[in-house]
Amino acid sequence: MTKLTLEDLKKIKEEVRSSTLLREGGFRAKITIHMGTCGIAAGARKLMTAVLKEVEEKKIQDVMVTTSGCAGLCSREPMATVEILGNPPVKYCDLNEEKIKEIFLQHVVNGEIVEAYALARGSESTY
């Protein structure tokens, strides 16, 4: 391998940092995919994959992607909750891959709630 320059160092730092930043806290938004048995059965895993793909492609660093259990409304699964720091969380229901992508771009990235898919504001919060 050839010698490292400062640019290489910076490049490695940025690349790896985007993946290790997760360990340092400091998130602007959190998106929770509800993964109870009902959610998984209704296709929540596909949502998760889609969200992670978006995060990866758009090189997003300040969004926490996490799972939680059944949201209690099993008939409307798959569900997801989006929480922008300082704002009440918003629950979305009856999702699919296209919808979650739209929510991710519009709500998580741009901060505008996608009312068409939204169920309600407010949520139990996980830590």
Place this chain on the structure above:
Amino acid sequence: MKTYRTHLMVCAGTGCVACGSLQLRERLAAELESRNLSDEVQLVITGCNGFCAEGPIVVVYPEGIFYKKLTPEDVPFLVEEHFLKGRPVQKFLYTAPSAKEKVPLMKDIPFFQHQVLRALRNRGLIDAENINEYIARDGYAALHKVLSSMKPEEVIEEVKLSGLRGRGGAGFPTGKKWEEGRRYTSFPKYVICNGDEGDPGAFMDRSVLEADPHAVLEGMVICGYATGSHQGYIYVRAEYPLAIHRLNIAIEQARNYGLLGHDIFGSGFDFNIGIYPGAGAFVCGESTALMYSLEGKRGMPRIKPPRSTEAGLWGQPTILNNVETFANVPSILLHGSSWFASMGTSGSKGTKVFALTGAVQNVGLIEVPMGTTLRKIVFDIGGGIPDKREYKAVQIGGPSGACLPAPLLDTEVDFDSLDEAGAMMGSGGLVVMNDMTCMVDTARFFTDFSVDESCGKCVPCRIGIKVMLNILHRIIRGEGKIEDIDHLEQLGQHIKDSSHCGLGKSAPNPVLSTIRYFREEYEAHIIDKRCPSLVCADLVKFQVIPEKCKMCGLCKKACPSEAVTWEKKTAAVIDLEKCIRCRSCIQACKFWAIE
């Protein structure tokens, strides 16, 4: 780069590996695979997390949830609940000894709360075997800054201004040593990293090397540039296989990136590092003995001057620093000397890593600002003394150190205050002792260690410490004379004054400090022929005091030789014919009812 939503930091310091963290990791990997989570959840092997008492440890990010004492059998449930369904598993969380409720987040656990990580800044946060993760945490940025924009003199000035003092124990100002090393113009010059950590109960250097080997390498290269050296050696104990393994990987990776070898960063500066596993002699931690050992000779100290900076390894100028000292260097150069000096006391800047062991709840590796009180270390971070026992003393600095009693708990720990108290920083071992510890016996233990490890070159150390040990043995057997105490003090002082190297000069410290702070225990042994802590078996009668006996029968259960007769609602009786004086009953009794 692949993006993961969750990172599992599995501690693989020696402590956790011994508790089975590698098997745990394998099971985690298999379980994540079978649940199709391998693409979403990343498994990372880290160096020592520090909270060794609770191992094996797994920390889950982004939440920062701290799981303790996990076994492979716990894995399927954990993976299903937390990583699939997002519910942290209560039963694997940490509970503080004093409180009932569980503490899920690492940052809320008192053990971690009071620590300030500088030398250990990357512990548990990076994969120690992946140079990219080190670079992501600003690794090698200091080296680049130094090589591209600073003159060697400026580097030395910066280190001097920071107030960094050698972390190996003596506390010699690092910048001053480097300056001296630079002054001599005989080449080649050498940089040596001293990783020959030999104090009983100390594992600071091992943890730094295991958790963040690149920090040490970077510090060494910077030192080489500042002092005009092109070759470094790391002298590390052969008993630290994991540290050596990770160092080898780190050196290999750094070479591949051109961060070691010829023309680093295209600056024209060359530096190489080699590893030398030491065979495990305590005296080889002494710098001149270490250099002889490195040359393949018998490890024995020599008379100074000349100092090593003038004539060290193979008679050439050599700059030797401790592992932790080197690990502090990159951040000083990156953030500036005033950043480093902003923490600590007037004479000791920055932080210090301690290995906290003994009779304390939270055994582990900690890093605190210089000037933190012993009370805070033992009670806030260490969680106090377990089993409702009383604090008696803390042994600091290993066989060269001292035992500090309760009235000194508010001592602010730095180089100078410890010196005043008759102790020394040493490399940072802290052994906490409870009221079940006999101070005479403790002094005997450390003196015994020094006798074993004395290289035999000078008389005061070779014979003097042995004489002290014989006197201690006599006192412990109940054959002590009252003048023995003064004799020990005089002899100890002579040995301190006339020994050749640091080992002999500090070997009487355990005896002198215990006489200074616990004289009454020596007197009890000698005059009353009694060991107040019931440790010295020759001075224990092994009789049950009926008034104190609560008739619980714990002593009978503990006795291996069926010497205790006990029935419900009667006081126990020990048959001295059958008693083997093993002290199991004394340790089992909660009421001090056996004397």
